[in-house]
Amino acid sequence: MTNNDVIESLISRFKKNDKIALARLITIVENEPEKASKIFKHFENIKHDSYIIGLTGSPGVGKSTLTGAIAQKMLDEGKTVGIISVDPTSPFSGGAFLGDRVRMTNICLHPNVFMRSLASRGYKGGISRAVFDITMLYEAFGMDIIIIETVGVGQAEFDVYNLVYTVVVILVPGYGDVIQMQKAGIIEIGDIYDVNKKDLGGEDIAVQIEMMLDDTIFQSGYRPPVVLTDAISGEGIDELLQCIWDHKEHVELLGIKEKKKNRFKYKIKELIFTKVEKLIMENFVDENEVNNIVKNALEDGKFNIYSSIHKIFDKITLEIKKNS
Amino acid sequence: MSSRKIRVLMSKPGIDGHWRGGIVVSRAIRDAGMELIFGGFQNAKQIVEAAIQEDVDVLGLSIHSGAHFAYTKQVIDLLKEKGVFNDILILVGGVIPAQDFPKLKEMGVANIYGPGSMTNDIVEFIKTHLKK
Numbered sequence: 398m399t400n401n402d403v404i405e406s407l408i409s410r411f412k413k414n415d416k417i418a419l420a421r422l423i424t425i426v427e428n429e430p431e432k433a434s435k436i437f438k439h440f441e442n443i444k445h446d447s448y449i450i451g452l453t454g455s456p457g458v459g460k461s462t463l464t465g466a467i468a469q470k471m472l473d474e475g476k477t478v479g480i481i482s483v484d485p486t487s488p489f490s491g492g493a494f495l496g497d498r499v500r501m502t503n504i505c506l507h508p509n510v511f512m513r514s515l516a517s518r519g520y521k522g523g524i525s526r527a528v529f530d531i532t533m534l535y536e537a538f539g540m541d542i543i544i545i546e547t548v549g550v551g552q553a554e555f556d557v558y559n560l561v562y563t564v565v566v567i568l569v570p571g572y573g574d575v576i577q578m579q580k581a582g583i584i585e586i587g588d589i590y591d592v593n594k595k596d597l598g599g600e601d602i603a604v605q606i607e608m609m610l611d612d613t614i615f616q617s618g619y620r621p622p623v624v625l626t627d628a629i630s631g632e633g634i635d636e637l638l639q640c641i642w643d644h645k646e647h648v649e650l651l652g653i654k655e656k657k658k659n660r661f662k663y664k665i666k667e668l669i670f671t672k673v674e675k676l677i678m679e680n681f682v683d684e685n686e687v688n689n690i691v692k693n694a695l696e697d698g699k700f701n702i703y704s705s706i707h708k709i710f711d712k713i714t715l716e717i718k719k720n721s
Numbered sequence: 722m723s724s725r726k727i728r729v730l731m732s733k734p735g736i737d738g739h740w741r742g743g744i745v746v747s748r749a750i751r752d753a754g755m756e757l758i759f760g761g762f763q764n765a766k767q768i769v770e771a772a773i774q775e776d777v778d779v780l781g782l783s784i785h786s787g788a789h790f791a792y793t794k795q796v797i798d799l800l801k802e803k804g805v806f807n808d809i810l811i812l813v814g815g816v817i818p819a820q821d822f823p824k825l826k827e828m829g830v831a832n833i834y835g836p837g838s839m840t841n842d843i844v845e846f847i848k849t850h851l852k853k
């Protein structure tokens with residue numbers, strides 16, 4: 398079979414709800430993004446109806462365990478659920494140890510769930526490049542709900558915000574004091590704040606978040622709730638789920654279209670940036686030239702990097718002007 | 722397909738507490754630049770479902786309970802039933818007596834690794850024996 402035939406045959410199996418075909422198509426969009434257009438031309442008239450939720454927070458706060466717990470409840474409610482969990486790729490070996498699925502063994506045999514572990518593969522921002530494409534495949538597969546679990550993030554990795562309609566920021570006891578709550582970044586993006594591992598405490602963190610929220614003005618009238626959960630015993634999971642549905646209602650009332658547009662814009666810009674970066678790096682940036690600049694600045698002490706980099710910038714600008 | 726990453730699922734059928742070997746091998750696989758999905762304790766159905774959804778190239782079973790024939794047979798039968806057996810390289814490791822190797826291979830296991838196996842050999846075998 399030619400490559401094209403492979404995709405065609407996978408698509409027809411996919412349309413018959415074959416999970417093996419879904420899994421293979423995910424592999425293709427992940428490994429060979431240049432084939433995405435061949436795949437997605439079959440799904441041009443799908444409705445983008447899945448409700449997409451993001452779970453984010455530092456390493457080990459319980460994102461995967463919580464994903465398993467809330468997915469279980471959603472399945473009980475008769476919904477279909479697609480899960481994407483991202484773990485980091487090693488910058489040294491390029492390998493990854495994907496340890497999210499092991500926390501969700503409870504749901505993995507349910508016929509209405511599909512779960513895929515992804516490695517970040519060098520993509521910044523707490524997710525992986527393939528996440529958007531996989532959400533599209535899940536939508537085409539007819540998932541009611543899509544849950545995206547980010548890698549364990551720091552303060553400044555919040556790209557998931559652009560891809561989902563509801564962001565759950567997860568914290569644990571010991572997160573920090575009032576100063577921590579004022580910082581920009583992850584702590585700003587929550588539509589819901591979940592303090593997990595409540596069996597270990599966390600009341601103080603919940604109070605700190607409430608105080609931070611007290612000082613925030615919410616133009617839309619929606620104030621993010623703060624929930625305490627124990628993902629292992631299941632305590633607080635119903636409340637967390639209720640908060641998710643409440644926020645969903647709020648988003649739909651306000652018009653989910655804006656959020657959908659934002660998702661697509663984010664991806665389009667990312668595709669352009671990736672392409673531009675590749676074109677420029679391949680066509681205008683010569684590794685020797687970069688080494689020369691380093692040598693000038695560091696060894697010869699002749700020019701600083703800012704005076705030399707102009708040569709490269711000028712070359713790029715000139716070339717672009719010539720063609721426009 | 723230069724960016725294709727080898728994906729490996731490491732599972733421990735049954736619930737005996739010998740998880741150490743599976744972790745050691747998993748780390749070696751990670752450090753060899755592959756993507757290792759750690760399945761942990763799983764039954765045969767869970768293993769096969771995970772192998773399908775994760776679209777893995779390799780399935781590793783780590784077994785120290787002595788029940789390697791039973792578990793391996795269950796998993797392979799299910800893989801065949803689902804139609805994915807021909808795509809996945811199956812490796813078994815743990816406490817497996819050498820006299821049981823031939824029968825496991827006959828069942829469809831690509832290779833077997835007992836105590837003292839070198840992780841380099843395992844990685845090398847994977848790289849040179851992928852089915853797809």
Ligand code: B12
Nearest residue numbers: 737738739740741742781783785786787814815835836838
């Ligand atoms: C440490 C150990 C334990 C520890 C386990 C700690 C842990 N978290 O892993 C503890 C103390 C918990 C334990 C308990 C028991 N153990 Co114990 N244990 C051992 C011991 C001494 C070493 C195992 C080990 O960790 N080796 C180091 C690792 C790195 O080696 P490995 O697991 O063999 O892995 C290597 C290869 O096998 C292979 N490999 C392993 N998995 C995989 C997977 C893949 C895909 C691949 C490719 C390769 C691969 O690669 C690894 C690197 O070389 C062995 C004896 C032995 N020499 O093997 C007995 C042994 C495994 N235990 C045994 C027994 C009987 C028990 C108990 C039932 C004892 C009892 N009567 O209480 C309990 C069971 C408890 C339970 N809940 O199930 C028996 C098993 C007998 C059998 N199957 O026929 C053994 C063989 C001892 C013996 N000679 O009797 N044990």
Ligand SMILES: Nc1nc2c(ncn2[C@@H]2O[C@H](COP(=O)(O)OP(=O)(O)OP(=O)(O)O)[C@@H](O)[C@H]2O)c(=O)[nH]1
Nearest residue numbers: 455456457458459460461462500549594627628629
């Ligand atoms: N005590 C306690 N432990 C929990 C709770 N939720 C999760 N854990 C444990 O915390 C550890 C990490 O849980 P995960 O769900 O893997 O956390 P994670 O945020 O997905 O981790 P990464 O994906 O590595 O960032 C595991 O040992 C869980 O069992 C909880 O509510 N209470």
Ligand SMILES: [Mg+2]
Nearest residue numbers: 460461496497
């Ligand atoms: Mg996780």
